Structures are given as C-alpha cells and as structure tokens.
Amino acid sequence: MKILGTGSAIPTKVVTNQMLSEFLDTSEEWIVPRTGIHSRHVISSENLEDFGVKAALNALEMSGLGVEDIDYFICSNVVNEYVTPSMSCIIASKIGLTCPCVDINCACPGFIYALDIAESRYLAGKSKNILIVCVEEPTRMCSWEDRSTCVLFGDGAGAVVLGEGDNIKGIELHSQPDPNKIWETRTLEPTPYITKEEHSTPMQMRGREVFKFAVNASTRDVESLLSTIGMKKEEVGYYMVHQANKRIIDAIKQYLGESDEKFPTNIEDHGNSSSASCPILLDECNRRGLFKKGDILVFSAFGAGLLSGVAVLEW
Numbered sequence: 001m002k003i004l005g006t007g008s009a010i011p012t013k014v015v016t017n018q019m020l021s022e023f024l025d026t027s028e029e030w031i032v033p034r035t036g037i038h039s040r041h042v043i044s045s046e047n048l049e050d051f052g053v054k055a056a057l058n059a060l061e062m063s064g065l066g067v068e069d070i071d072y073f074i075c076s077n078v079v080n081e082y083v084t085p086s087m088s089c090i091i092a093s094k095i096g097l098t099c100p101c102v103d104i105n106c107a108c109p110g111f112i113y114a115l116d117i118a119e120s121r122y123l124a125g126k127s128k129n130i131l132i133v134c135v136e137e138p139t140r141m142c143s144w145e146d147r148s149t150c151v152l153f154g155d156g157a158g159a160v161v162l163g164e165g166d167n168i169k170g171i172e173l174h175s176q177p178d179p180n181k182i183w184e185t186r187t188l189e190p191t192p193y194i195t196k197e198e199h200s201t202p203m204q205m206r207g208r209e210v211f212k213f214a215v216n217a218s219t220r221d222v223e224s225l226l227s228t229i230g231m232k233k234e235e236v237g238y239y240m241v242h243q244a245n246k247r248i249i250d251a252i253k254q255y256l257g258e259s260d261e262k263f264p265t266n267i268e269d270h271g272n273s274s275s276a277s278c279p280i281l282l283d284e285c286n287r288r289g290l291f292k293k294g295d296i297l298v299f300s301a302f303g304a305g306l307l308s309g310v311a312v313l314e315w
C-alpha cells in the first residue's frame, strides 16, 4: 500500500514539568535528563473519540479520498470510556463511514500492527483503501500520585489513509509475552456468582526492565527487517521511533550507529502517547515538509505485552 494522507489531533491542555512539581514530588531537573519530556498534552474537557475524528478527517482531506472510498477501518486504542461499542464504530458514526470497523489493542506498537493488517488485506485483494486511526489517552491509565508513571504520558490521535501502491517494503512483528512488565487492571460488574477477590489497579510499570526491552527489541527488529528485505542502513532516510523516552531513542540510535538527523522526535512536548505516537510524529514531519518522494522511513515501536514491531516504507 501507499500512504495517501496523514492527520493528527492533540488536546489543548499543556501540562509542564513545573505544573507537575506543584502536586508531585518531582521536578524539571529529574524529568528532563531521564526522559527528554518538557511538557505533554492532556485530555481535560474533551472526549477521546473527537481527536480520532479530527485526525481521520485531516488524513482523508490530504488523501483526496472521501469516506465512501474507504473500505476498511482499523482503530488502535488501549483505553477509552466505552467498553462497547468499539472506538472504531464510534469514530465511524461521527464521520459517516459504513465500511467494516475493527479495534486492536496492541499497546504502543499498535500503529505497526495496524499497518500489517492493512497491507495483508490489500495483498489478499480484500481491501483497496484503508483508514488507520490510533487514538489514546494513557493519562487516564496512571495514578496521578505515582510520579514514576504519570510524568511519562500524553494524549492524542494520529491517522493515515492508505491506498494502492507498493510503498510498504516490509513489516516484522514480535512478541515476548510477559503481562508483568506494564499492566493495569479494572474490576467488571459484580454478579451473584463471583467469589474471587478483584481489584482495580492503575498502570504499573517495571521501568528499568521495560527500558532494556525497548532498546533491545527495537535494535533487533530494525536490523532483522532491513536484512530480510536486503536494505542497508545507509539507504534509510528517517527512523520514526515510538516516542517513549528520549534516552531509549538515543540508545537505539547509538546501537544502530546512526546519526541524530535521522531520528525526528516530538517527545519533548508530547510525552508518550502510546500507539498514537508514531502517526502523530509522522503527520507533524509530513506537514512541515520533512520527507521527499523516495525517502525510506523505518517505523519502530515497542510496549506492553510485551510487543514490538517494525515497518519499512518508501515515501
């Protein structure tokens, strides 16, 4: 497939490190050197689905396609206020899409998992034009009394419209199942028969272990896919790495032996917006004219599961 349009939307509320230090035992001096994050966009009065709608409409407008041209819609999302219907159906109802809708929850690498589903459907002859929207509010998953998690995240949505083309050069997905590295639980409605003890727990994370997983997985995934498709690192124009932590991105850069200019970032004022991170970065870079036709973009993302994925795309 080929990316025909990109879009994104983020909340207006900006929360700086200074604002966090007013109610948390944290500081700019701790957060910036360890994460690279200066501020993040946080949902306040808005509904998450409206960011998905805006990102989708922006991507559709750029693509030149109308909603009637889209024949499959994939929404990547970890949490939202609806258990049912799916987020894709909620967004579809607001933009007038009537094609099949599916939600995936693949945590931070959700965009790459969605690209894989899209490309597989296209190659199977089942779809021609596919909309992907990654829409996330990880700030609603953390305890805002837990300084080790809430400082890391920001909310928002990123979208792409894919159409006919052979610009996706390869995708590789990996899993290393371990539910005890990043997790959050919620209790369901009680029934007269439930006898087990249940608890709701805000997001918990083994930060150092996740850090190591992220660096190792990304480096391995990128090298493996480039080797499979016979591409050299010198041919890569940009690495679009999941914006989880600037130190993670720097370590990946160092292990790959690549230069700063190849790694655009927006973590400084977004934080980690889960699966929306890669498509928001893509849209921002695209709209400021960073890419030229023929550039090779390598997307790499990793997160809860533990899951990771990499995709190589020619612009």
Ligand code: COA
Residues within 6 Å of the ligand: 025, 026, 027, 030, 031, 034, 035, 108, 147, 148, 149, 151, 205, 206, 207, 208, 210, 211, 214, 244, 245, 248, 272, 302, 303, 304
């Ligand atoms: N402000 C001030 N101090 C903080 C803090 C904060 N926001 N968060 C944690 N600390 C403290 C800890 O309480 C700990 O204090 P102690 O030594 O008195 O117990 C100390 O800083 C060191 O904590 P540690 O967790 O070892 O720090 P770290 O250097 O590993 O950095 C992360 C923590 C979360 C920034 C880092 O582990 C990380 O980025 N991991 C990956 C997270 C991630 O990207 N997850 C999503 C992947 S998709």
